[in-house]
Amino acid sequence: MGDPSATCDVVVVGNGSVGMSLGLVLARRSLRVAVVGESARPWAASAAAGAMNGCFGEVTPQLLRSEVGRLKLEMDFRATALWTDWEQALLEESDETAIRTAHGTTVILNTIGVHDIDTGGYEAIRTALEEYKEPYEEVDPASLDWLDPVPTSRPLRAMHIPGEHAVDSPALLTALETAIRRRGGTLIDDLVTEVVVSAGRATGVRLASGRSVAAGQVVLAAGAHTTGLLDCLPPDVRALIPPVVAGRGVALMVRTVTGAIPTGVIRTPNRAFACGLHVVPRGDGLIYLGATNEVERHPGTSAAIGELNLLLGGTRQLRADLNAGWVERTLIGNRPIPLDGFPLLGSTGLAGLWLMTGTYRDGLHQSPLLATHMADLILDGPGAVGMDLSVFTPIRPPIQAMTRDECLATAVLHTMGTAYEHDWKIMEDWPPMIEEHFRSAFTTMLDRIDSAFVPPPEMLFFADEDIHELLLSYYAAHENAATPAEDR
Structure with missing residues (x-):
């Protein structure tokens, strides 16, 4: 497994498909890289994924209506074009016969x-x-x-759609593990509990076992566990990064x-x-x-x-x-899922600390593209060729892909759709009344959360008090940051 006390160039926190793909790209570029994550992957999306190489099959009307949604589609499209060569290289670097x-x-x-x-x-x-x-x-x-x-x-x-396929996710993860080891990378079966900061920069991570890994660069690709590792940032900076749920x-x-x-x-x-x-x-x-x-x-x-x-x-x-x-x-x-629904890719503002997460349903499919993009950024390169992904920098105003009315209409529509998918049986004149109830309830939620910022519609349907509090804090931080101190 390698010596977890050794110094490396980059430590990647998270051993799902996104973190492992970055680890492999960095190892292929002859960097000393360690990928940290529990081998059982008890919470990871990748281990439970159907792993569709879905680009067009994931398109929705809402996706096509916003500029940022179309950028996400473009990322999916370009990732699709990478998968044939990505799979072939993995087969050559591992013992798998098919992915x-x-x-x-x-x-x-x-x-x-x-x-x-x-x-x-x-x-x-x-x-x-x-x-x-x-x-x-x-x-x-x-x-x-x-x-x-x-x-x-x-x-x-x-x-x-003949060009959209699917991946055996266990075979993919096994191939990535083998390829990283054969390229000289280190896999550490442990859980990161803290990012170590010294002299104003990230210098490594501390593990649940009590050991530490020193590194010149730290990349958090820990999925839904990422936000808990951002305590190393100043509170006013951390507050500007969308929490990941x-x-x-x-x-x-x-x-x-x-x-x-x-x-x-x-x-x-x-x-x-x-x-x-x-x-x-x-x-x-x-x-x-x-x-x-x-x-x-x-x-x-x-x-x-x-x-x-x-x-x-x-x-x-x-x-x-x-x-x-x-x-x-x-x-x-x-x-x-970041609270605004879009990925977190880039610097945290703390030297040596990067985020590569928040990909929702697209992480495994986009992993070859994202790994190349992040490796380029870490090595002072241009990032993904021909694509400006700066809108996804972690410290950003909330991305809003819908208007307030669109968010409300979508939340109500999908809530009713959930009931029909569950094959509900009710009196014919009840659905309009139930729909109006949800419209009123979601309007109240929107008014309570913020008068200006608009969350993704699923945050209205699923949000409990904890998520509402996260939204309130995140929006308030950006409103305060945009308001001159003398006007607060």
Whole structure:
């Protein structure tokens, strides 16, 4: 495992796909690098990910309406172009024989959900595909061999995107570990508890075991645990960085009753504050069935019964006979979500300390791009070629991709969509009354949180008192920073 007391050029905190990819890129550039993280990865998003190489399949109408949303799409698009060479290099540097397990993605539009979410998402995906001139094909849902839903969940339309694949995340993480070691990097099975600061710069990290790792540069890629490591910053600086909360996701590894699995990803558009229902082949009769999303202040390691019910109920949208299959494993991961919903990439303002996190659902897919970008920044390079990602610098005003009215409308729409996805059965005249209740409640939340800044809509649906307090503190810090001292 290497000597954790040794000095290295860079220590990367976090051993998910993002941190490991950066560690490998740095090791390939002949730097002495150590990646620190518990080998079991109990909270990591990567270990529980379906790992879709999703670019266009993740597009939503909201994403296309803002400049920063389109920048995120551009990052996804460029990351897609890197994956073939990235996978090939990993295969050559490790003992893995395959990392991708799905070839192509089929997006289905079925009778579940809400028109403005599902149909709107389906059309947004097609719009983005055409704008980027990416090949796709509208297909007859009845021609999809593996798909066999119950009649009430039948797909109305389907499109096949041949350039969107998926990755076996355990194989990817194993390949990254092997490649880093073979390049001379060090993997430390431990938990970082503190960033060490000396003479005004980060000089290493302290571990839960009591040992320390000295380094010239420290990169925090610790996902949903990142914010807790920022106590090393002056309070007024730390307050300007969006806190990172956890998007806890639950997924299931299912063994099909017949052993049949699809050749590629089958998914719905993003819906109900999550990435939509999706199935990813994992080989040997196993499929990955995902995934839920619950935004919480702290990472979690348990699955709620309601989340399991949602996933198991979703099998009717895919294959009726999945009900006779077996759940072999429940997967739980925590996606890192900054309070404004966008990644944290760059310097913290403290010399030698960098952030590389907050990627929400895009981290694994974007990891080759982000690793190259951050390695360039650390080595005084230009960052990702041809892309200005300075909007994602950690110390920034809150990014607002929606207006107040758009946030409110989206929160109400997806809240109602959640109910329909759960197949609720209520009197026909109740939904308008319930919708009006949520509109009133979310309006009150928006007014309470801030009169100017607008959070992502999921912060209204999921936010408890802890997250509300984080939002209030974060917004207040920026309002104070923008107000001259004599006017406060």
